[in-house]
Amino acid sequence: MKVNFLIDGREVSVEPGLTILEAARAAGIHIPTLCYLKDIQTIGACRVCVVEVEGAKSLMPACTTEVSPGMKVYTNTNRVREARKSVVNLILSDHPQECLSCVRNNNCELQRVAAELGIRELEYPYQGRRRRKDESNPSIVRDPDKCILCRRCISICHEVQGVGAIGALDRGYSTIVAPAFKLPLGDVTCTLCGQCVNVCPTGALSEKSYIDEVWKALGNPDKHVVVQTAPAIRIALGEEFGMEPGAIVTGKLVAALKRLGFDGVFDTDFAADLTIMEEGSELLERLNKGGKLPLITSCSPGWIKYMEHFYPEFIPNISTCKSPQQMFGAIMKTYYGIVNGIARERIYTVSVMPCTAKKFECERPEMRASGFKDVDAVLTTRELAAMIRQAGIEWDVLPEEEYDDPFGLGTGAGVIFGATGGVMEAALRTVYEVVTSKPLEKLEFTDVRGLEGVKEAAVQVGELEVKVAVAHGLGNAKKILEAIKGGAKYHFVEIMACPGGCLGGGGQPLNTDDYWGIRRKRMEAVYEADRGLPIRKSHENPHIKKIYEEFLGRPLGEMSHRLLHTHYRDRKGSGR
Numbered sequence: 001m002k003v004n005f006l007i008d009g010r011e012v013s014v015e016p017g018l019t020i021l022e023a024a025r026a027a028g029i030h031i032p033t034l035c036y037l038k039d040i041q042t043i044g045a046c047r048v049c050v051v052e053v054e055g056a057k058s059l060m061p062a063c064t065t066e067v068s069p070g071m072k073v074y075t076n077t078n079r080v081r082e083a084r085k086s087v088v089n090l091i092l093s094d095h096p097q098e099c100l101s102c103v104r105n106n107n108c109e110l111q112r113v114a115a116e117l118g119i120r121e122l123e124y125p126y127q128g129r130r131r132r133k134d135e136s137n138p139s140i141v142r143d144p145d146k147c148i149l150c151r152r153c154i155s156i157c158h159e160v161q162g163v164g165a166i167g168a169l170d171r172g173y174s175t176i177v178a179p180a181f182k183l184p185l186g187d188v189t190c191t192l193c194g195q196c197v198n199v200c201p202t203g204a205l206s207e208k209s210y211i212d213e214v215w216k217a218l219g220n221p222d223k224h225v226v227v228q229t230a231p232a233i234r235i236a237l238g239e240e241f242g243m244e245p246g247a248i249v250t251g252k253l254v255a256a257l258k259r260l261g262f263d264g265v266f267d268t269d270f271a272a273d274l275t276i277m278e279e280g281s282e283l284l285e286r287l288n289k290g291g292k293l294p295l296i297t298s299c300s301p302g303w304i305k306y307m308e309h310f311y312p313e314f315i316p317n318i319s320t321c322k323s324p325q326q327m328f329g330a331i332m333k334t335y336y337g338i339v340n341g342i343a344r345e346r347i348y349t350v351s352v353m354p355c356t357a358k359k360f361e362c363e364r365p366e367m368r369a370s371g372f373k374d375v376d377a378v379l380t381t382r383e384l385a386a387m388i389r390q391a392g393i394e395w396d397v398l399p400e401e402e403y404d405d406p407f408g409l410g411t412g413a414g415v416i417f418g419a420t421g422g423v424m425e426a427a428l429r430t431v432y433e434v435v436t437s438k439p440l441e442k443l444e445f446t447d448v449r450g451l452e453g454v455k456e457a458a459v460q461v462g463e464l465e466v467k468v469a470v471a472h473g474l475g476n477a478k479k480i481l482e483a484i485k486g487g488a489k490y491h492f493v494e495i496m497a498c499p500g501g502c503l504g505g506g507g508q509p510l511n512t513d514d515y516w517g518i519r520r521k522r523m524e525a526v527y528e529a530d531r532g533l534p535i536r537k538s539h540e541n542p543h544i545k546k547i548y549e550e551f552l553g554r555p556l557g558e559m560s561h562r563l564l565h566t567h568y569r570d571r572k573g574s575g576r
Contacts, residue, residue, distance in 0.1 A: 001016070002014060002015060002016070003015070003016050003018075003067050003068065003069050004069060004070070005023075005067050005068065005069065005070060005071040005072070005073065006071070006072045006073065007020075007023065007024060007027060007029060007073045007074075007075065008029065008073070008074060008075055008076060010027065012026075012027045014026060014027075014067060017066060018066065018067055019042070019062060019063055019064060019065060019066055019067070020051055020053075020060070020062040020063075020065050020066075020067055020073055021033065021036065021049055021062040021063045023067050024062065024073075024075060029075055031049050031051065031062050031075055032048050032049060032084065032113045032116055032117070033046070033048055033049045033063060034046040034048045034091075034109060034110065034113060034148065034150050034201055035048075035063075035150035035151060035152065036049065036063040037152050037155065037156075037199055037512055037515060038512075038513070038514055038515055038516075039515050039516055040152070040155055040156060040159070040160065040199070040515055041151065041152055041155040041156075041159075042063050042064055043063075043064070043151065044061035044063055044064040045149070045150065045151060046087065046091075046148070046150055047061060047083075047087050048084055048087055048088060048113060049061055049062040049063050050062070050080060050083050050084065050087075051065075051073055051074060051075045051080055052073070052074040052075075052077050052079060052080055053065070053071060053072070053073055053074075054071075054072035054073075054074075055072075059079070059080065059083055062075070081117070084117055085117050085118075085119060085123075086123070088110075088113055088114055088117055088119060089119065089122065089123040089124055090124065091110065091148050092110075092114065092119070092122055092124075092126075093122065093123075093124035093125065093126060093127050093128075094126075094127055094128045094148075095110065095126075095128060095145075095146065095148065095202075096126070096128055096145050096146060097126060099111060102146070102202075102203040103203045103206045103209075104202055104203040104206070107510060108201070108202055108203065109201035109202065109512070110148060110201055110202050128145060129145075130145060131144045131145055131176075133145075134184050134185050134186075135208065136184035136185055136186030136187060137184075137185040137186040137190060137192065137208070138186065138192065138208065138359055138360040138363055139192040139194065139207060139208055139356040139357055139359040139360050139506075140185060140190070140192065140194060140196070140197060140205060140206070140207060140208065140356060141205070141206050141207070141208050142178075142185050142204065142205055143203055143204050143205075143206070144176055144177070144178065144204065145204075146202045146203045146204040147176070147177050147202070147204040148201065148202055148204070149168070149175055149177060150201055151168060151177065152196075152199040152200065152201065152512075153166060153177060153196035153199060153200055153204075153205060154166060154167055154168060154177060155199075156195045156196055156198075156199050157195070157196055159475070160195065160473055160474075160475055160499060161191070161193060161195055161473060161474040161475055161497075162474050162475040162477075162478050163189065163190070163191055163193075163306065163474060165179055165185070165188050165189060165190040165191075165196075166178060166179055166185075166196065167179075167180065169182060177204075183575070186575075186576065187575040187576065188575045189309045189310075189571075189574075189575055190575075191302045191303075191305045191306040191309070191357065191474060191497060192301070192302055192305060192356055192357040192359070192360045192506075193302035193355075193356065193357055193474065193497045193498055193505075193506050194207060194302075194355070194356030194357065194498075194505065194506015194507060195498060195499070195506055196506075197356060197506050197507075198504075198506050198508065198510060198512075199512055199515075201512070207356045207359070207380050207382070207383065207506070207507055208356075208359060209383055210359070210377040210378060210379060210383070211379065211383050211386060211387055211390075213376075213377050214350055214377050214379060214387070215387070217348045217350070217376070217377070218260065218261045218262070220348075222346060223346060223347075223348045224263050224264075224342050224346050224347050224348065225261070225262055225263050225264075225348045225350065226262060226263055226264035226265075226266060226332055226336070226347065226348070226349055226350070227257055227262045227264070227265055227266065227349075227350040227351070227352060228266045228267065228268045228271070228325070228328045228349070228350070228351050228352070228407075229253060229254075229257070229265075229266075229267060229268055229351075229352045230268045230324075230325070230351070230352065230353045230354055230355075230417075230418065230502060231268065231269055231272065231410075231414060231415045231416070231417045231418035231422075231502065231526065231529075232354040232381075232418035232501075232502040232503045232505060232508070232522070232526070233253060233352050233353075233354060233381055233384070234248055234249055234250040234253055234529065235247070235248055235249075235418065235503065235522050235525035235526055235529065236354065236381050236503065236508050236509055236522055237249055237252075237253055237381055237384065237385060237509075238252075239509040239511065240381070240382065240385035240509050241385070241395040241396070244521070245511070245518045245521040245522055246521035246522050246524055246525035247525070248525055248528065248529050250400075250529070251398075251399070251400025251401055251402070252395065252398040252399075252400065254400075254401045254402060254403055255398045255399050255400065255401040256384075256388050256393055256395070256398055257352075257384075258401060259391065259393050259398075260387060260388070260391055260393075262350070264336075264404050264407075265403055265404050265408070266328070266403055266404060266407035266408055267403045267407065267408050267409070267410045267414070268324050268325065268328055268351070268410070268414070269410020269411065269414030269415055269417070270328070270407045270408070270409060270410045270414065270541070270543065270544070271324035271325070271327045271328035271331070271407075271414075272324040272410065272413070272414035272415075272417045272426070272538070273410060273411055273413060273414045273538035273539075273541045273544050274324070274327050274328075274331070274538075274544060274547070274564065275299065275321055275322075275323070275324050275327060275417075275423075276413060276414075276423075276426050276427050276430050276538035276539075277430070277538060277539065277544060277548075277555045278321045278327075278555050278556065278560060278564055278565070279295075279297065279298075279319050279321045279423075279427060280427050280430045280431045280434065280538075280539075280555075281555035281556050282295060282319055282320065282321065282556065283295050283427065283431060283491070283492055284431060284434065284435070285556065287464065287466075287491065292316045292317050293317070293490070293491055294317060294469075294484065294489075294490040294491055294492055294493045295317065295319055295491070295492050295493070296314065296317045296318050296319065296492075296493045296494075296495060297319055297423050297424070297493070297494045297495060298318050298319040298320070298321055298322070298323065298568075299321075299323045299324065299417065299423055299496075300323070300355075300357070300495065300496045300497045300498075300502075301323060301355065301357040301358055301360060301361035301497075302355065302357035302474070302497025302498065302506075303474065303477060303495045303496060303497040304318070304361075304568060305357065305360070305571070306474050306477060306497060307477075307568070308568055308569060308570065308571040308572075309571045309572060309574070310478075310572070311481050312569075312570035312571065312572050314481065314484075315568050315569075315570065317493075318568055320565040320566060320567065321564060321565055321566075322367070322564055322565065322566050323358075323361065324414075324417065325351050325353060325358055325361065325362070325375060325378075326361065326362070326367050326374055326375060326566070327563075327564050328349070328351070328375075328407070329349045329351070329362070329367070329370070329373075329374030329375035329376075330369045330370050330374045330563040330564065331407075331547070331563065332347055332349045332374075333347050333349065333370035333371075333372055333374060334369075334370050334551075334563060335547060335550075335551045335552075336407070338551075344370055344371065344372055345372060348376050348377075349374065349375050349376050349377075350375075350376065350377050350378075350379060351375050351377070351378045351379070352378075352379050352380075352381065352383075352384050353378050353379070353380060353381075353505070353507060354380070354381055354418070354498075354502045354503065354504075354505030354506075354507050354508045355380075355498070355502060355505040355506060355507055356380060356505070356506040356507050357497065357506070358378045358507075359378045361375075361378075362374070362375035362376070362377075362378055366566045366567060367566070369562060369563045369564075369566075370563070380505075380506075380507025380508075381505075381507050381508050381509060382507060382508070382509060382510070383507070385509070405543075406543045406546070406547075407543070409535075409541060409542070409543050410533075410541070411533060411535040411536055411537060411538055411540065411541050412443075412529070412530035412531070412532075412533040412535065412536030412537075413425075413426035413429055413430070413530075413536060413537055413538045414426065414538065415526060415529045415530045415533065416526055416527065416530050417502065418501060418502045418503045418522075418526045419449070419500070419501045419502070419503055419522075419523045419526040419527070420450075420451070420470060420471075420472035420494075420496050420500055420501035420523075421445075421448035421449050421450070421455060421470045421472075421494065421501070422501065422526070423494045423496075424445070424448045424468055424470050424492065424494040425444075425445045425448055425449070426538060427492070428445050428459055428461075428466075428468070429443055429445075429536070429537045429538070430537055430538050430539045431461060431466075432459070432461050433537065433539065434539065435461050435462045435464075436461065436462050443536055443537070444527075445457065445459065448468065448470045448494075449523075449527075450523075451472075451499075451500060451516060451519065451520060451523070453471065453472065453473060453475075453476040453479070454469065454470070454471050454476050454479055454480055455469065455470040455471075456468070456469045456470075456490075457469075466491045466492060467489060467490045467491050467492075468490060468491065468492045468493065468494075469488075469490045469492075469493045469494075470493070470494045470495075471493070471494070471495050471496075472495075472496045472498065472499055472500060472501050472504075473496075473497070473498065473499040474497055477495045477497070480493060480495065499515075499516075499519065500516075500519035500522070500523065501523075503519060503522040503523060503526060504519045504522070552564075
């Protein structure tokens with residue numbers, strides 16, 4: 001039975017159990033918030049969402065107060081407006097007035113709420129304390145002066161990711177969100193996933209930027225600068241320019257990169273196809289020769305770092321394949337350089353990734369198979385958008401352009417790497433046909449799709465029933481690893497650090513209004529992009545066939561092992 005109540009004089013009927021905030025949004029009434037994060041955190045800490053409820057002695061937080069039959073709610077009285085202004089003015093009194101130079105300028109929730117409330121003069125003078133910016137982490141910058149104690153980052157790190165790298169320390173006015181014992185973020189067990197950055201309403205958390213380094217390389221005539229773009233970029237970059245979540249902007253993305261001055265614009269989908277060739281072969285070798293099972297994917301550097309810290313006993317299970325980003329870098333500085341007569345020390349490789357942990361991954365000492373750093377710089381989706389704006393490129397009038405050959409041809413299998421379950425599905429498409437020598441009747445493995453935290457499936461591949469599992473978000477990774485330790489039997493497991501997979505990465509456009517809804521729209525776009533490509537299986541990519549014929553030899557061969565495979569290390573008990 002629905003609950004009927006009045007909000008701002010309008011009769012509204014909603015499902016029982018909804019909060020005033022949820023009911024108001026359903027009715028098209030905006031109530032400002034700062035600490036609220038749909039489906040993740042509802043703690044009523046900031047008090048920006050207060051409303052009047054007839055009969056209540058005090059104003060009530062809309063995010064934690066459930067509607068009840070006959071309730072009368074007022075969201076826009078003088079009392080409510082003044083209370084919200086007072087709360088925001090108090091927050092601003094402890095917040096540095098550095099909007100023009102802040103990484104979140106024009107995309108800051110505190111800035112937006114202050115504007116909505118009409119705050120033009122500060123009621124209280126700035127009382128903040130200057131604290132040192134923490135730049136010790138290779139992927140994430142922490143600026144405690146800009147923290148408003150909303151605790152969203154704590155919720156995502158503890159409740160969703162299960163890492164607990166940060167928490168609330170001290171009490172009262174001295175409260176600070178920081179790692180334990182106020183250690184630098186680079187010295188604690190952080191997986192670098194960047195989910196904390198994604199939910200921060202201000203500039204208190206941001207990715208470590210490499211924009212200046214990339215501009216410098218682009219301006220250096222002695223450097224041959226190439227760029228690769230991950231599958232998830234094409235279905236998210238448009239959000240930075242006002243497009244709907246899930247808009248596929250592949251052609252505009254390529255056009256923008258060419259106008260920025262890159263000498264080669266390539267698709268990471270090519271390297272994803274390369275990954276499938278190697279990882280699929282690795283799975284078959286383990287199945288046929290009795291290797292360590294289950295084989296667990298290694299494409300997500302946040303997941304790999306989590307495993308190294310919390311579950312190093314699974315290192316023998318991890319695929320030795322590098323991620324597509326690192327495979328691409330190694331190929332660029334070897335094969336690409338040889339074919340084009342470019343010395344590898346002149347080649348500067350840039351990755352545009354949805355992931356903050358990729359910044360750490362490219363710095364790993366293991367990632368120098370070419371004799372040089374294989375990937376020189378990683379930009380997030382947000383950083384690329386910033387560079388496009390800095391260059392004065394008008395997004396709306398950009399034409400549709402194509403990736404450069406030979407590494408611009410990717411398959412649908414490569415595209416779906418951007419969604420949770422995508423690596424698994426892409427591998428199954430190839431493994432099935434390699435084993436059976438028969439074409440798949442249906443390419444879509446729907447059992448491994450969707451936003452359910454842990455998914456399981458059994459796929460008949462020839463005479464063997466292959467049992468697979470997929471997890472996204474590190475909290476779900478823990479569930480599946482504990483299940484394996486408890487005796488669960490799988491042949492192949494995919495784990496992605498970020499909720500939703502790469503499409504929900506820590507470097508994607510910021511949008512906290514609907515945490516899971518945005519990811520769902522991006523996921524639908526990933527599968528739409530897959531369906532729209534002429535080749536949808538990695539092993540059918542003609543350029544993949546060519547690179548093996550001309551350079552790599554065969555999957556798991558000597559050259560492949562040297563360039564495309566790596567190893568991992570036990571970090572248990574270590575913060576780094």
